[in-house]
Amino acid sequence: MILCIGNVLTAEELSYLCNALAAASFVDGKTTAGWHARQVKHNTQLKEDAAIAPELKQMILNAIQNNSVFQMAVRPKLVRSPLISRYTPGMSYGTHVDNALMGNLRTDVSLTLFLNDPNTYEGGELVIEDSLGSHPFKLEAGSMVVYPSTTLHHVEPVTTGERLVTVTWVQSYVRDAGDREILFDLDTVRHTLFETHGKTSEFDLLSKTHANLLRKWAET
Known part of the structure; x- marks a missing residue:
């Protein structure tokens, strides 16, 4: 099941996050990719040891876990600390499948939470592939898409502007x-x-x- 969930973050939270990220340090996203995904991952991520990182990640994690639709749909047992990613013109993430295991967490569900206005950048659609074809997603700020981690997916190249998202993975109480x-x-x-x-x-x-x-x- 692929599910879009709106209003995960409030307007105030989004404003705070985007303002903080504008002044934050980012590093090459390849540092957190598996050996095969590293070849097609072209983005940057919030520096793990950035002073603001723990606060922003906890804010995002709280919003995700407190969302009632997420709880109903995903049945989360463990939620991995989120990654905050930035895509500028020319950046993309080619076709890949998420790692089955991340530390002690089995990835059953993946999610992408959109942080900035989709009208401020061109391209950057998340495309999820299943037996019915390819499904592009470019949601409003504060909305997220959750989908099985078993799927192939990719991010289309950003051609103008800046795409800000956070991604994370969930081990569900219900595997299937x-x-x-x-x-x-x-x-x-x-x-x-x-x-x-x-x-x-x-x-x-x-x-x-x-x-x-x-x-x-x-x-x-």
Whole structure:
């Protein structure tokens, strides 16, 4: 399942982040790429030991983890510390698949959170490939796209302006993407039913089914 989630960061948070990043130091993004992805990764990333890095990363991580749709769709067990990336004209990230393991984290879900206005740069679409074709994403600032880490994907070259994003990876309690989608659909219907009719016998039955499937599929 590929899912776009809006308003992950507030306007105030985005303003603070972009102002801080304008004065921050960036390094070659190849330093965090796998041996094969290093050949096609052409961007820069916020310097890990930059004084502002811990604060900005924690702000982003809190916003992601506090998002209710993210929690429902991804069922996060572990979330890796995010990387903040910058693309200027001529930069891109060629076709690759994310590493299956990053330290002690198995990558089940990848996400890209867009930090600046898409109208301020040309190109830079994230393109995710699946059995139905290629799907480009260039979202509003503060929005993110989450997608299975098993997919091939790439970032189109930026031709003008500057693209600012943060990326990270998640190990889910539910390993299988299809199972996560079933749980998300059930949870969405369950919440809608409760908001419309309150706690009914139908709601209880859906809740039982959702809980028992999660109990069956979850890896603790």
